[in-house]
Amino acid sequence: AQSVAQPEDQVNVAEGNPLTVKCTYSVSGNPYLFWYVQYPNRGLQFLLKYITGDNLVKGSYGFEAEFNKSQTSFHLKKPSALVSDSALYFCAVRDLNSGNTPLVFGKGTRLSVIA
Amino acid sequence: ETGVTQSPTHLIKTRGQQVTLRCSSQSGHNTVSWYQQALGQGPQFIFQYYREEENGRGNFPPRFSGLQFPNYSSELNVNALELDDSALYLCASSLGADRDNEQFFGPGTRLTVL
Numbered sequence: 001a002q003s004v005a006q007p008e009d010q011v012n013v014a015e016g017n018p019l020t021v022k023c024t025y026s027v028s029g030n031p032y033l034f035w036y037v038q039y040p041n042r043g044l045q046f047l048l049k050y051i052t053g054d055n056l057v058k059g060s061y062g063f064e065a066e067f068n069k070s071q072t073s074f075h076l077k078k079p080s081a082l083v084s085d086s087a088l089y090f091c092a093v094r095d096l097n098s099g100n101t102p103l104v105f106g107k108g109t110r111l112s113v114i115a
Numbered sequence: 116e117t118g119v120t121q122s123p124t125h126l127i128k129t130r131g132q133q134v135t136l137r138c139s140s141q142s143g144h145n146t147v148s149w150y151q152q153a154l155g156q157g158p159q160f161i162f163q164y165y166r167e168e169e170n171g172r173g174n175f176p177p178r179f180s181g182l183q184f185p186n187y188s189s190e191l192n193v194n195a196l197e198l199d200d201s202a203l204y205l206c207a208s209s210l211g212a213d214r215d216n217e218q219f220f221g222p223g224t225r226l227t228v229l
Contacts, residue, residue, distance in 0.1 A: 051215070100212070
């Protein structure tokens, strides 16, 4: 079975500082990993994904994520946080070796960027 | 290009009632997936429709059912509502049934069951 964990319910960071939102996953095969962001009263917006290739993936709005196979992690990062980055962030995983199974989402991490 | 839209925005029902939620997919997309997002949780996959047929289902009981129409819009029907059905219901559209395809989400319908 595939699963994803976001160990922090809330992350607080000062504007201009780097931010990291953590994600670890568990799959039996190769992972297909996503990050989505959810603003209040909005649906999920795609940020970035990893399937293969370079371990550092660059996405929308200046976000990037680093795939680490040995640590089974896919942490989301941004060099300089903006107040407008405050939102709910979801990591999701799919096992590429288990057929056409759906994405499994983490519980989400609420990011608060303080001016 | 229009995005994914959902109606209604909010809905209040009582236990035992039935509800229908609607989703219009993004222009050109032929696949719709439905998710339930309970408070404080991530979205959970309910089912997917591809070219008017169900194409995969998550761990939800049969009282959760759906339809997809020739224009690829979709409905989610829930019968015999329970208190635990209170959640944000998200619809996502994509091009093709491959689960690796990028999904575009609507704003959701918030259902409250009293």
